[in-house]
Amino acid sequence: MSTDTQLDLWEVFIQSRPGSHYTHAGSVHASDNQMALQNARDIYTRRNEGTSIWVVPAKYVSASNAEDAGMFFDPSNDKMYRHPTFYVMPEGAKQI
Amino acid sequence: MDAIAIENAFQEKIDKDLNIEPKDQMPEKYRLHLIRQISQHAHSEVIGMQPEGNWITRAPSLRSKQILLAKIQDEGGHGLYLYSAAETLGISREEMIEQLHSGKAKYSNIFNYPSLNWADIGAIGWLVDGAAIVNQVSLQRTSYGPYARAMVRICKEESFHQRQGYEIMANMMKGTNEQKAMAQDAMNRWWWPSLMMFGPHDSDSPNSGNAFKWKIKRQSNDVLRQRFIDKTVQQAEVIGLSIPDKDLKWNEEKQCYDHGEINWEEFNQVINGNGPCNKQRMAHHIKYHNEGAWVREAAAAYQKHINELN
Numbered sequence: 001m002s003t004d005t006q007l008d009l010w011e012v013f014i015q016s017r018p019g020s021h022y023t024h025a026g027s028v029h030a031s032d033n034q035m036a037l038q039n040a041r042d043i044y045t046r047r048n049e050g051t052s053i054w055v056v057p058a059k060y061v062s063a064s065n066a067e068d069a070g071m072f073f074d075p076s077n078d079k080m081y082r083h084p085t086f087y088v089m090p091e092g093a094k095q096i
Numbered sequence: 097m098d099a100i101a102i103e104n105a106f107q108e109k110i111d112k113d114l115n116i117e118p119k120d121q122m123p124e125k126y127r128l129h130l131i132r133q134i135s136q137h138a139h140s141e142v143i144g145m146q147p148e149g150n151w152i153t154r155a156p157s158l159r160s161k162q163i164l165l166a167k168i169q170d171e172g173g174h175g176l177y178l179y180s181a182a183e184t185l186g187i188s189r190e191e192m193i194e195q196l197h198s199g200k201a202k203y204s205n206i207f208n209y210p211s212l213n214w215a216d217i218g219a220i221g222w223l224v225d226g227a228a229i230v231n232q233v234s235l236q237r238t239s240y241g242p243y244a245r246a247m248v249r250i251c252k253e254e255s256f257h258q259r260q261g262y263e264i265m266a267n268m269m270k271g272t273n274e275q276k277a278m279a280q281d282a283m284n285r286w287w288w289p290s291l292m293m294f295g296p297h298d299s300d301s302p303n304s305g306n307a308f309k310w311k312i313k314r315q316s317n318d319v320l321r322q323r324f325i326d327k328t329v330q331q332a333e334v335i336g337l338s339i340p341d342k343d344l345k346w347n348e349e350k351q352c353y354d355h356g357e358i359n360w361e362e363f364n365q366v367i368n369g370n371g372p373c374n375k376q377r378m379a380h381h382i383k384y385h386n387e388g389a390w391v392r393e394a395a396a397a398y399q400k401h402i403n404e405l406n
Contacts, residue, residue: 005396006189026246027180029189031399043173046166047253066120 009058010036012043014050022054030055099123110311115241118184126310130240131185132201133312135192138178139203143377145171147211147220156214160264164217167257174250181242197382205363206289208371215268215275215282221261223283223290223328229254230324231294239311262331269335276336283332284340291355292363294321325353 007029013022025044030036036055045053064072080086089095102121109116116122145168152168155161179189195201206224211217232254236247268279295301295317307313325344332339343356365371 005392007392007395007399009183026177026249027183028176031395032402035395042169043176046169046173063119066117 007031010055011058011061012040013054014044015052016050018051027058110239115244116239117241125306127185129306129312130243131182131187134178134182134243135201136203138175138182139196139201140207141171141175141178143203143207143381146377146380147207148217150211151214151217163260167260170253177246177249181246184242193385204293205366205371206293207377208366208374209289210372213278215278218261218264218268218279219282219286221257222265223286225254225257225261226328227290227293227324229258230320234315234320237314265337266335269337280337283337287340288359291321291358322352325355329353
């Protein structure tokens, strides 16, 4: 048989309603962006799950390394003062 | 890290109920176990389109034809979610298809039974998808992230399948005596193979040890089978179908149904290629895979062309 390519892998991100974040839904195989969009529509939005789709070639996604997560996210570990709950509100003061 | 350290760190994560993700280190046996299970699950979704596809052109109304088409399209989609999940473990789509064609990878036994008439479409949706849902709901909490997420998506869609099947059976049971007999006949043929879908009894289940330790599997074959029986017997009673098991009776003490002995000889025969439709299912898949080669080649040629332009 001839070479049997299953084409490139694309990652699919779906916006479930206007204004919301794009969330990773899964992946599809496709030869080009048009095919990737159509496949993503057919596979991930058969029940009105989306108002918009992004497709990105999987090879262009850079991911942080799970093993290094501790070190990688360390800079935020000791900065509780970035959260509103860090601060004590004077008695009787109302929230804005 | 050496193999033992990797395995310990891995098991620690599993014991804390954390999901394992594609880039995490995992024992080779876990990876291979998942590839076998997820690819088999994907193949089942895809091969499962055949017995139903058999009735698209003969659906009794436009409504039922539209519904059946939508259901079959879902099954294809489920296969794709699962192939994608398996690919994250480092096996390619080509390899999985090749393993299916060579017989190295299996698919669910149930799809080696024929769909003889329209009542079978009801029985498949109701019983086969019903059994699949019980299994898949449990798998939503499986330890491998991409597999668990695929299961969540699949479960959302699968309950429509079960309901449309039950509706077909319920409508036939409201029909003529002939239609009632057809529904009961389909029930008689699909009941036992549906129970077999959960696999061997826990006492004879060779792959369970690690599957539980690694939390790939959360509940045992017998527990899931029992859950399916208890729910389905009630639904059968409501529409007037009888369960083709003379030993089936309510066990007051255990608060569940006792059932008769499953014919494991038949189960093994079908697994080993001697079911009614094994050869037909595989021949069909291979034929259409090969006949579709030109589409893949055209897409690849177009891809090459696009890449040259950029």
